[in-house]
Amino acid sequence: MAAKKGWIVFFVIFGLFVLMGVMFVFGIRAALEDKPIVKKDTVLKMNLAGLIAEHYPQDALSKEFEGANLQLHDILSGLEKAKVDNRIPGIFLVVSNPDIGWAKAQEIRNAIKGFKTSGKFVTAFMETCDEQAYYIACAADAIYLQPNSYVEFNGFASETPFLKRMFNKLGMQPQVENIGEYKSAGDILKRDSMSDAHREATEALLQDIYNEFVQVVCERRGLERAAFEALLNRGVYDSEEALAEKLLDELKYETAVEDELKEKVHGAQVTDSKARDLTTISIQRYAKVPTEEVGLAQGSKIALIYGVGTIVSGDGEVDPFFGRSMGSDEIAEMLQMARKNTAVKAVVFRVDSPGGSALASDVIWAEIEKLKKEKPVVISMSDVAASGGYWISMGSDAIVAQPTTITGSIGVVGAIFDLSETYDKLGINWATVKTNPYADILTDKRPLNDEEWRVFKKQTADIYHTFVKKVAEGRGKTWEEIDRIAKGRVWTGKRALEFGLVDSLGGLDAALAIAKKKAGLAADAATQWVVYPQPKGFFESVMEKIGTRVVRLISAQSDWTLIRNLPVETKLALQQLAILQRFRNGEVLAIEAQAPVVN
16 A cells, blocks of 8 residues: 555656646746847748637637637737838748638738838748738738649638538427527528528628728739639639739749848849848747837837637636637726726727627626726727627727628527437436426426517517617617617628728727827827736646646647537537537527628
8 A cells, every 4th residue: 555655656746847847848938939039131921821819818728729820919019010120121921821810811911011111021922822811912012822833713602501400300409599680690500591681691791801802902913803803703723824814923932932032131142152041030939029129119008908709707718619718707807907007098909709698798898888987998800899799899989890800790699409309319308396487497308388488589689679779879879770780780890880880990000099099199109008918827827727627628639629620611510509508507698690601
């Protein structure tokens, strides 16, 4: 027995030493990464590939688990500094199928265009090319594509899965109530085909994105719209054809582009015998350069709060099925911190969320109502700020969205699954004992009866009425005016501006300009972001999550790898199902935008 205890003690101590070693390595790596050294004639390399998050999760473990290659915050802050940094002569932009929405693509493209006002160069390279990659690359001075490659210019499509028949085969009966004929999140559960309203809204969204893409390309390359649309009708074609159609400047391999950049940077012909290295620094590393190092004044403090993911009560997390979630308690705490920080003159709340819990959304809304009595609050919408994402935005002093932001979806959907047939197939009988008539209204063991359906529908309708009422109050309109453009319909930011759901179009820079004006600051006044949430170090993250949370993250990693490789439409269906079911216990109802998957 003593020997057994000795081995246990040994393994515990050994495990602690291993953990301390890992922490030490991460600590050294973090310390080194925090001090980038930028030499003269260093080209800023922006490699846009894989998942680009709006902002990294707060803790280091969740950041690694989510697997984002880059955060938009680094891109924007890096470009702002590089614009005035004399050590940076230009940008090498490598675009390789980034995993982002169209609003982020617009934000990045506009930031690159802002950088170019400095007179510095931007050179873009792509191995292959689709519409979104090309849209971003159009901000560059020159666009290169790898030889013997291909261009996928075939327009935009949305594919939506409908799961009713699958559930029915398993004996599952989704009991769904949605207010608003356009509130299509529930349709994937209760219908086996797309409704006319769903198709109408999806077609309108796709058309807005299509028009934005076509307009930008035609203006950038000097093409006639009819001629370019004829190219889109041809679909996929090779790089040589794309060059012939004047969509590209040249066909070159990446190393050949680098050789050209050497000549551009050093100002002389580079030969093999007198080769000079091309010094580059990644945008991730460069973003860590202190602003004072490049001569930017600090100025007044503006809080920048990131709200990313599905809205849930309590704390948020990174989940293999749900992706990122935004916890109402965490966001409320950050809003309170900004309110109590006397140095903060205004708040910009950056929202990237398709919705979630109505109760959690209302908690965040209430905190914004309290905050804006003391300081201006401006919303900056990213890829998606719809349904619950709009709920938390509607009470602010101003709302700014990109033209292709997905917003609106002012509606409510709730779902309770009846699994009685499934249990019967499994040979499981349930016996119920209750003290009151509605004690088991949330059960999945039987279908709702008529009276329970009445209660369920009334609760759903009441939340919709509250939602519309608060939008009307926040936007200075009547209930009827908002109801006409609500009904669960999703709009692009461009359309939302026409209907008065947002105040202006633009990105974070536009939101900052409005925040400065409302705070009484001059338009050219220097400012600095106070970013929430602040990242936590690896050691702190481990200490907070040590135990079951860490085990859960590690054990879920293999499942997450499989899920990430699923088709995007399948992932969307799983996520919608999980979201609707997540709020069964305690909240019952959820609000969620069903934005189209655009390919």
